[in-house]
Amino acid sequence: MSFFVVGYYALLLVTSCLAAYFNQRQAFLVLFSLTLVSFVLGIVGGVPALRAVATCAGLLLFAGMIAYAFREFLIYLSSDDMGKELRTAPLTAAFGMFVIFTYAIMGIFAPWIAPHGEAEVISSAFAPADENMLLGADQLGRDMFSRIVFGARNTVALALVGTTLAFILGAMAGLLAATKGGFFDGVMGRTADVIMSIPSLIFALLMLSIFGGSLAAPSTSFWLLTGFFCVVGLLFLAAAAEGAMGWLIGAAIAVGVAVGLALFGTSIFNASEVILILVVAIIYSPRVYRLTRAVAGNVVVMDYIEAAKLRGEGNWYLIRREILPNSTAPLIAEFGLEFCFVFLLIAGLSFLGLGIQPPTADWGSMVRENATLISFGDITPLIPAGAIALLTVAVNFVVDWMLHRSSGLKE
């Protein structure tokens, strides 16, 4: 019986008794069931198991305190209305916001935070951590910590752009289908059905085997991106243009904007990344389409839409001023969810060596490249994987809260 074990049980028992005395039934239930579980764990796993439990509890407590402080901080900073909303946020959502905030800082200021360059070889392969390298070196002798910091920028930016494109395409098609109805609606619905009936990872692999990966050509990626923007432009046009003249001018503008955007896109991302973004956008836009179609479909049958139509408003006005403002809440939540899916898909593809190509630092491929360390009991390869998991969990927490709030889902 070490001092630690005595202290451990004493703390648990004292706090559970206190909780019971002050009628905190929920807290009491958790604490006392933890005590009971600890008896079993202590017998089976000995002191190390108890230590692990204590560490976990400590980490949870720490996360809870951070979340609480961060929520208070946000409430203090924001206006009264926002503050009132934020006060209803559960601690999990506050924690999620804190994590997203941290990642954003890490991604934006990556070159200043990271002590070494992204692809800079500074020591021998798999060198252990020292005062120069916080987490040691990877398989080529690059600083692990710097690469994780840069990964926050590369992986998240790619996922964000992919989600945005998927969202613009899907949401625009959904809004249009809801307002136009009829033939267009039917065709879009069936197309979405077909794309969704192919498993996303498999579809991504199929498309990458054809266009992408390390063999992607800059010209192919440029034309594909232009084509994608043209399709989006066509959707906008179908909503906004009136008369043959409007179509003609609109089409000219749309093609021009599409080429411009494609040039911009290919100048930021390299060819294989552009392909990856497009693949993701095509795979996930049907899901966005489905939701937007459903949400907008409920709005379209409202009386105020009828009134606007009778006033003689066009489709574009209806979409922009009537339907969109009334369906933002579920759409924003959907954006968060889609981001999680996209992020996991990109991480999975990179893990398979088919996504973001080296030497760009990326969490998925870092796990794969350093996986051999795991068989020596080293946890560093798990850190980028954990970073992926942490961000997705965080976004999910925030989305959970937003869905709860917007739908009034009280069960």
Next chain:
Amino acid sequence: MGDIIKLVGKRLGLGLLILLIISIIIFFMVELLPGDIAQAVLGQGATAENLKALRTKMGLDDPAIVRYLAWLADAVTFDFGRSIVTDEKVTTIIGERFANTLFLAAYAAVIAVPVSIILGVVVALLRNSVFDKVANVVTLSFISSPEFFLGYILILYFSVKWGIFPSIASLSDSMSFWELLNRTFLPALTLVLVVMAHMMRMTRAAIINLLASPYIEMAKLKGAPPWKVIVKHALPNAWAPIINVIALNLAYLITGVVLVEVVFVYPGIGQALVDAVSKRDFPVVQACCLIFAATFILLNLAADVGAILTNPRLRHPK
């Protein structure tokens, strides 16, 4: 009974139609290649004669539609042509691996389905308690983690630190069944964790939805004991959503298997697909995609049919 068969037949026909469209997409996607397959295989440095020889050998001189029909006719009889890289028959590459993958998925499903449904119902009954909230956070974390994260954590603890299970799932014919189960336990467990989280959440949502309906309230008000409310009133109506949950998650298993197979070096079809994609071995890629898509559609179909069979209301569409 007749109308059920008709409805199921209609769904089957729809599934077949979608599969046909998918086969068209899979085939003609490859046609979109800049250049053609022969060009892609031989690369930029190919001579004109080499290209011509390969084109004749692969029958690329025929128009695409003829080749598609020939490919489809062969695919229906499970003949997917020959691999470009190794010149083996695609069926011999994939055949055994597909059986392995099905074994892994079935292994995971046998554990995950009963446990997650029972847990889901329990959590639904305890809704809004601490346990429910803890379960919510835990399942959300499992869903949000990439499969390889869970897989490597399991390897780190179960095989490297504690040495209970092997980390690499290599199979051989001479293994006994128990040996096999032991070898494939970690990949199966990874899949179980992910799928279980999904299933628990969906089951919980379905049950809670059901428990909020007026006739359950009625049963409670008339004084029926709680277990009777669940077993006699809620359960018959819960079957439809539960079957739906199971089928959808089995479909999810089929794709989740790709990453898990790569993590554990498991000789399954997912790994064959990933290898083929990085080597640009198009016949294998096409075959794997078609198989995965067909399984996915079949399971979704099963969900639909299950829902129709267990819910009489769906048999009489207005």
